[in-house]
Amino acid sequence: MGDENNVKKKQDQRNPKRLPNKKYAIKKRLPLRPIEGDNVIFVTKKTNFKAQLEKCCDLLSKGEKEIILHGLGAAIQRCCNLALQLELLFSGTCQIEVNTGTVDIIDDLEPLTDDVDFGTQVRHSSSIHIRVFRNAMLGANK
Amino acid sequence: MESTEFDAALGGTENLPHSANSLKFAASRSIEIAAMTESILHPNKTKLIFQKLPVHMRRRVMSHNCKRLPRRLREAHLKQLKKSGLPPKQKRPSRKYRRRATNLLDEYNRRQRRHVWLETHIWHAKRFHMIERWGHRIAYRPCDKAFRACYRASSAHCLIQDISYYTPIQIKGSIETIRDLFSNLTSSHCGLGVCAKAYLNGSRKGTIHLYMPASYPIGFIGRVEFIWVANNSDKELWLFIHPSHSKQVESVLTDIVNNAISNVHNKENEENTIAKRRKISTKYSDVRIKVMSGMYNRFRLTGPKSHAVLTQTLKCVKDMNTFKTNTWLKHINEEKTQLHLQEKSDYWDSVSSINSPSQLPPGAIVGLVVKDPRLSRPKQRTKAHNKCIAKNIDSLLSIPLNVSSSPIWNKSVCDIIKENKITNAKYIDHITKTQLVPGEVTEDDPFLQTIPIVLIQRSGSQECSYKKIGYGSGWDIIIPSGYGLPFWLTFIMFRARSGGLRETESLAFEMGDCYMPPDSQAGLVEEKRIEIELKEKYFKRPPSKRVNYIKLAVPSPFICPWNVLLKEWGNVDQEKFFVLRDRVILQELQNCMEQKRTLPELVNSHHCLVPVYIQIIGKGNLKKHAMICIADKSDICLNSLLEPLHEDFNFKLRKQKRTEHKSYLKQMRRKRIKLRKKKIQKEANQPKPQRKNKHEPSDYVKAMRELWLPSNIDAVRNVGSKEVMGYLSQGAFSFSEAKSCGVGYVAFKALAKLLQNGVNKVLVRNTTSRKYRVANIQIIK
Numbered sequence: 016m017g018d019e020n021n022v023k024k025k026q027d028q029r030n031p032k033r034l035p036n037k038k039y040a041i042k043k044r045l046p047l048r049p050i051e052g053d054n055v056i057f058v059t060k061k062t063n064f065k066a067q068l069e070k071c072c073d074l075l076s077k078g079e080k081e082i083i084l085h086g087l088g089a090a091i092q093r094c095c096n097l098a099l100q101l102e103l104l105f106s107g108t109c110q111i112e113v114n115t116g117t118v119d120i121i122d123d124l125e126p127l128t129d130d131v132d133f134g135t136q137v138r139h140s141s142s143i144h145i146r147v148f149r150n151a152m153l154g155a156n157k
Numbered sequence: 158m159e160s161t162e163f164d165a166a167l168g169g170t171e172n173l174p175h176s177a178n179s180l181k182f183a184a185s186r187s188i189e190i191a192a193m194t195e196s197i198l199h200p201n202k203t204k205l206i207f208q209k210l211p212v213h214m215r216r217r218v219m220s221h222n223c224k225r226l227p228r229r230l231r232e233a234h235l236k237q238l239k240k241s242g243l244p245p246k247q248k249r250p251s252r253k254y255r256r257r258a259t260n261l262l263d264e265y266n267r268r269q270r271r272h273v274w275l276e277t278h279i280w281h282a283k284r285f286h287m288i289e290r291w292g293h294r295i296a297y298r299p300c301d302k303a304f305r306a307c308y309r310a311s312s313a314h315c316l317i318q319d320i321s322y323y324t325p326i327q328i329k330g331s332i333e334t335i336r337d338l339f340s341n342l343t344s345s346h347c348g349l350g351v352c353a354k355a356y357l358n359g360s361r362k363g364t365i366h367l368y369m370p371a372s373y374p375i376g377f378i379g380r381v382e383f384i385w386v387a388n389n390s391d392k393e394l395w396l397f398i399h400p401s402h403s404k405q406v407e408s409v410l411t412d413i414v415n416n417a418i419s420n421v422h423n424k425e426n427e428e429n430t431i432a433k434r435r436k437i438s439t440k441y442s443d444v445r446i447k448v449m450s451g452m453y454n455r456f457r458l459t460g461p462k463s464h465a466v467l468t469q470t471l472k473c474v475k476d477m478n479t480f481k482t483n484t485w486l487k488h489i490n491e492e493k494t495q496l497h498l499q500e501k502s503d504y505w506d507s508v509s510s511i512n513s514p515s516q517l518p519p520g521a522i523v524g525l526v527v528k529d530p531r532l533s534r535p536k537q538r539t540k541a542h543n544k545c546i547a548k549n550i551d552s553l554l555s556i557p558l559n560v561s562s563s564p565i566w567n568k569s570v571c572d573i574i575k576e577n578k579i580t581n582a583k584y585i586d587h588i589t590k591t592q593l594v595p596g597e598v599t600e601d602d603p604f605l606q607t608i609p610i611v612l613i614q615r616s617g618s619q620e621c622s623y624k625k626i627g628y629g630s631g632w633d634i635i636i637p638s639g640y641g642l643p644f645w646l647t648f649i650m651f652r653a654r655s656g657g658l659r660e661t662e663s664l665a666f667e668m669g670d671c672y673m674p675p676d677s678q679a680g681l682v683e684e685k686r687i688e689i690e691l692k693e694k695y696f697k698r699p700p701s702k703r704v705n706y707i708k709l710a711v712p713s714p715f716i717c718p719w720n721v722l723l724k725e726w727g728n729v730d731q732e733k734f735f736v737l738r739d740r741v742i743l744q745e746l747q748n749c750m751e752q753k754r755t756l757p758e759l760v761n762s763h764h765c766l767v768p769v770y771i772q773i774i775g776k777g778n779l780k781k782h783a784m785i786c787i788a789d790k791s792d793i794c795l796n797s798l799l800e801p802l803h804e805d806f807n808f809k810l811r812k813q814k815r816t817e818h819k820s821y822l823k824q825m826r827r828k829r830i831k832l833r834k835k836k837i838q839k840e841a842n843q844p845k846p847q848r849k850n851k852h853e854p855s856d857y858v859k860a861m862r863e864l865w866l867p868s869n870i871d872a873v874r875n876v877g878s879k880e881v882m883g884y885l886s887q888g889a890f891s892f893s894e895a896k897s898c899g900v901g902y903v904a905f906k907a908l909a910k911l912l913q914n915g916v917n918k919v920l921v922r923n924t925t926s927r928k929y930r931v932a933n934i935q936i937i938k
Contacts, residue, residue, distance in 0.1 A: 042619035045515040045627040047550065061625065119550050123519055123619065127740075129345070129353040133361065133518065135554045 038131045039124040046087060046120045049144070054079050058086045058094040071101055071147070075109065081148035087118060088140045098145040105149070112146040206234045213301050275321045276454055276641035285657050291400035293322045296657035303654070304663070308892045310654035311664055312628060315462040315541075317653040318660060320633075321454045321641065324403040326410070327566075328394040330444035332357070335394055338413060338441060339365070344373040346739040351383060351394065359385040359392075360561040361520040362613050366738055367406060370413060374735040374761060377677045378402050378409065384522060384613070386566045393566065397455070401679035407448055414441045452571055454641035458653060459615075459631035459664065461513035465541040466651045467612070467632055468509040470644070471527045472600065473502035474607050482603045485573040489564055497559040501525050504560045507552040510543055515630035519616030521556050524563025529605040530640075530647040531584060532598050541651040565609040565637060575639040577606055610644075611635040618668065623770075623935075628893055629668045667893045669770045669900060669937060675719055675886065676736045676766070684886075687781075688716040696862060703865065704925050707805045710877040712870045714924040717782060717884035719766065719902070725874040726904040727763030734764045736902060740938065743767075746908070747936040750917050756909040765905035768937040771885065771921060772898050777930040779888035779899040779921060786879035786920040786929065787911050793918050798929040800877050800922065807864040814864070818857050879920055879929060882907035900937065 048057070054074060058067065074082050086094025098111050117139050124134035183190070207219040207226055216225035223231050223238075249255075268274075272294040281287065285296035296319065299307075310316040328335060336352040343350055347366040356363040362384045369376030379402035386393045398406050458466065475498060480486055489496065505525060508517060564570045579587075587604055617630030636644050649655065665672035673680040692715055695703060706714050723734050737743060742759065746767065749756050759765060773779055792798055854862070874881050883903030891898035899921070911919065920929040 042519065042616070043621060043626055044519075044553075044616075044619065045513050045630075047516060048512045051512065121516075121550060121553060123616075125519070126349060126353065126355050129350050132355050135518070137550070137554075 038126060038128050039134065040127055041136075042123040042125050044121045044123060046118055046140070049085060054082045056082060056084050058084055058090045058097060060090050060093065064093065064097070068097060068100055068104075071097065072104060075101070075105060075147070075149060079149075081146055084143075084145040084147065086143045086145075088142075091141065091143045094143050094145060098147055101147050108149055110148055110150055112148070114144040114146075116142045116144065118142045205237055206230050213303070213306075273322075273451070275319055276638065277319050277321075277645050280642065280645065281319070281655075281657075284655070288658070290658070291322065293400060295322060296655075298657050298659040299655065303656075304659075305892070307654060307656045307660045308663065308667070310656070311459045311660070311667075312893065313461065315458055315460040315466050315631075315648075315651075315653040316656050316660060316664075317463075317466075317645075317648050318457045318459075318656050319454070319641075319645070320457050320661075322400045323455055324398045324400060324407075325449045325453060326396040326398060326403075326407065327447045327449055328396065328410075328444065329391065329447075330394075330441075332392055334441060334444055338410075338444060341370045341413065342367050342378075342409065344368065344739075346373075346741070348740060356383070357385055357392075358558075358561075359387050360522055360556040360558075361518070362522055363520065367409075370409065374738070375676075375733045375764070377674065377735060377738075378405050379677050379679055381406065387562060388566055395566065399679070401673070401682070402677065403450075405678055407446075410446050414444050414446060449568070452568070452638055453565075454636040454638060454644070456634050456636070456641075456645065456648070457631065458634065458648070459629060461515075461627065461630070462541060463631045463653070464509075464511060464514045465543045466648055466653050467634070468505075468543065469541040469651050470530055470533055470647045471505070471525060471610070472533050473505050474498055474526045474528060475502045479601045480603055480607050483606055484577050485564070485570045485609075486607070488570060488573055489567075492567075494564060494567075495559070495562075496526065496564065497562065498526055500557060500559050504552070504557055511553070512543065513627055513630060514614055514632055515617050515619075515627035516553055517614050518553070518556055519614065519619065521614040522561040523556075523612040523614075524561055524565065524609065525612065526564075526607050526609050528600055528607055529579070529584075530608075530644045531581075532600050532605070534647045534650050538650050538652055563609050563611045565611055565635065570609065571637045574606060574608065574637045578639040579605060581643075608637065608640055610637075624667075624669060624893060629664060662887075663889075666887050666889060666898075666900060667891055669898075671736070671768050671900060671937060672887065674736050674768070675717065675902065676734060684716055691715040692866070696865075700865075705805055706866060706924070707807060708803050709925070709927060710800055710803045711784070711924045712867070712873050712876055714782060714866075717886060717902075718870055718873055719884075721870055721873050722881065722883065723764060723766070723904055725872065726906040729763045731764065734766060735761070736766045736768055737905065743936055743938045747938065749912060750934065750936060753912060753915055753917055755912055756905075759905060762905045762909075766883070766902040767905055767908055769883070769901055769903055770898065770935040770937050771888070771901060771919070772894060772896050772933045772935070773921065774918070774931050774933060777897060777921075777928070778890060778923075779885060779897045779932075780923045780925075781885060781888055783885045783888055783899065783901075783921050783923045784877070784881050785883045785885065785901055785903055785932075785934075786877070786922060787882055787907065787914070788879075788916050788918055788920045788931065789914060790916055792879075792920060792929070793916065793931055798879075798920065800879075800927040800929065802927070807867075811861060811864045814857075814861065877922070879922075880907070880910075882911065882919065885921070903934075 049055070056067065056071065071082055071084075084094050084098055086092075098113075102109055102111055118141075120138045120140050122136045122138060124136060126133060205220070207215065207230075210219075210227075210230075214227065219225045223234055226234055265274075265279075272289050273292060274294050275281075278287075278294060281296040284300055286298050286300065287294050288297045289295075298304075307316055328338075330338075332352055336350070339351045343365050349355060349363060349365075351363070351365060353363065355361060362382055364380055364382050367378040367381050368374070369378065379399060381399075382397045384395050384397075386395055396406070474480060477486060477496065477498060501524065505523065511517065584605070587602075588598065591602070591604075592598070611634070613633040613635070615629070615631050615633060618624035618626055618628045620626075634644070662672055673683045675681065675684060695715070704714075706712075712718070719734055720732060724730060737746075737759075742757075745757060748754075769785070771779065771785065883901055885899040885901035888899030888901070889897070911917075917934065919932055919934045921932045922929050
């Protein structure tokens with residue numbers, strides 16, 4: 016799993032449909048987020064896998080009953096990976112529950128010439144929500 | 158009978174089991190284990206109470222003055238002190254004496270005469286290091302060590318800065334004339350113009366790069382933010398200008414308008430044809446330019462939680478009828494301006510549940526009318542949170558038509574609000590008088606003024622390849638003068654972290670923006686200031702502790718000599734240079750860099766600097782003024798590339814000069830003693846010749862400094878073993894990249910040469926080191 020960090024980023028092949036014409040530049044907005052909290056972790060392509068795994072382990076072993084992992088688009092695979100690793104590490108004391116969904120993402124069309132107005136386009140991206148929860152507590156304190 | 162005794166001395170009849178169940182064994186002792194781990198994790202330290210406080214709550218002389226402690230800890234603290242003996246009480250003049258109101262006000266007014274104070278000045282002066290810059294007294298950095306905390310606030314919470322020093326300029330006139338006026342000052346290559354269709358309806362803010370009239374690409378003035386305001390069917394343009402170049406913009410604009418008028422007069426005398434006159438007199442005669450400094454407060458909130466802070470603070474007015482008695486509302490009614498209160502409040506409600514301002518349309522302007530911010534203040538400092546989640550994205554797609562309008566742009570409204578401002582004393586008086594249940598406040602109290610405000614969204618990063626999406630996003634809030642502090646304190650109570658000018662600089666650096674570009678007047682002044690500061694620091698050190706820059710082959714360690722650099726790269730002798738801002742060309746350069754293609758030809762390439770973002774690979778920490786050097790293919794694999802030590806030819810000269818000076822001093826001393834003896838005899842009353850300026854260093858010191866750091870540099874390119882391409886204007890460890898990064902400029906010709914070598918990495922060397930580090934290079938767009 017660690018090697019994912021080293022995999023070279025592929026140049027994203029421009030989908031011709033996504034560039035309406037030469038008058039706009041596409042700018043991305045932050046996607047809408049589900050409820051945030053201390054036990055909610057958003058997996059992205061940039062975050063270090065190992066660091067996030069350790070963070071999850073810390074949370075679970077410090078007495079958190081459940082943690083929720085969210086992954087979007089290309090990060091889905093990493094998100095699954097993380098959950099499975101957690102299940103392996105906490106073998107038997109931890110279970111996972113998976114939900115999938117679709118998230119609407121807004122892109123801004125920024126005008127490049129003076130005679131056009133701003134615009135928006137909506138994309139859809141698949142998402143995954145994994146709940147990792149303890150079914151048995153370890154450790155005497157807390 | 159089996160052997161039962163395990164201790165012969167006691168003679169017990171205990172049976173020993175053959176095996177021990179380890180789990181059971183441990184389980185029966187679980188309480189003890191828990192206690193032990195607990196005591197290991199949290200050992201009982203003997204610390205004084207004030208030492209246990211978190212860093213941000215510590216104050217300087219806490220141990221002496223118990224009033225610096227939080228009240229709940231004072232009792233315990235005093236008990237502790239009693240054990241070690243109470244400190245002697247110091248007598249201080251009474252507080253009443255120290256700050257009698259009249260003296261205080263006089264004193265404050267006197268101090269404001271030289272440098273303008275912002276409304277939150279006194280709040281800041283208690284907590285920040287203040288500096289004088291651009292005619293203002295500005296907070297530089299918080300006194301508590303909050304550098305990293307401020308970064309965290311900007312990336313995960315909310316950072317708030319008072320930027321009321323921005324100068325608003327109102328330009329009235331028809332759209333055609335304004336377009337004509339600015340066509341001279343801007344270039345269509347740098348981005349959208351002032352009169353682009355996207356901005357004209359007034360629902361988004363825009364930025365333009367201003368240049369001196371008809372001199373693009375040379376003569377950059379600065380980046381200016383503007384918005385269009387529809388005021389009673391007239392369109393007005395409002396510019397918000399940074400104070401470092403506000404005077405320049407002002408003079409340029411007025412010059413253009415006045416010159417046009419004077420031209421009219423001249424030409425009238427020459428040729429009196431009516432048609433001509435009509436044609437010319439319409440040019441800029443209807444343009445009115447007004448500088449409105451000090452009319453608004455402007456706070457900058459950065460970070461995802463800034464939206465939560467705003468939604469908690471701002472309570473919209475839905476119905477005008479309850480606040481009918483407000484003077485400014487009466488005034489508005491007389492003018493028959495529509496306020497669209499319901500629409501605005503609905504919009505604000507619909508977007509109130511988002512997590513970050515970067516989810517809203519970029520540059521959106523929202524004008525609201527809100528209730529007094531003191532009403533929504535929490536009793537204790539609490540973190541603002543947004544509870545519910547938005548499900549529909551329809552409200553985020555566009556900005557409704559009437560939401561952006563605001564009565565705040567009407568000068569008379571602002572004046573009325575300032576006049577009828579309710580001070581804290583009045584507010585408390587009123588609340589205690591009318592309040593029946595303590596703690597409960599009626600929000601719809603017509604006594605308190607409603608306040609029109611304007612929110613301007615900043616989108617932050619929108620390109621995931623450059624910076625993480627949404628970093629640096631936030632809101633700018635514009636508040637009529639007089640109400641700055643009530644709003645500010647409410648934001649602070651909702652846990653916005655306050656920052657100063659240093660945070661502006663570091664935010665620009667983290668975003669990878671060009672802060673104060675070197676081709677503008679403001680940038681030049683800034684560079685000079687930094688040079689003087691660093692030089693002074695350098696020469697305060699004893700000679701043995703100074704870095705010998707001659708040996709390191711660093712000709713100018715404290716300022717980037719752009720002129721010399723470009724002269725050497727371009728082989729032309731000209732003082733002027735400019736930073737490339739043409740969007741299309743910059744994009745092309747970036748593509749060339751990625752694909753290692755050779756660069757296209759450029760018209761003014763001799764005078765052209767390209768803004769670049771440098772990311773170090775591996776070890777090393779970049780600093781300001783570090784040199785960006787050309788790398789060969791072989792250099793990049795090589796890890797330890799060192800600049801050889803150079804010989805310092807001035808060393809002997811310095812030594813000689815010093816011995817000469819010493820002997821001279823001795824000679825003078827002898828003379829003085831002789832003279833003094835004579836004087837005592839004569840009792841001569843001629844006054845001692847005093848030095849004219851104590852701060853002016855003597856000729857000897859100046860000459861020595863010249864020998865340490867030669868001031869006239871004529872070569873920078875080939876001084877070291879690697880060719881110098883450019884310099885970093887800002888460099889540090891970047892928290893957002895988790896790497897050492899820098900923002901700098903390189904000569905266009907040098908970039909072309911780099912790509913001819915087929916390399917898209919550069920070498921970077923700090924001014925104080927001989928080590929070359931390999932770094933990635935990116936073009937700033």
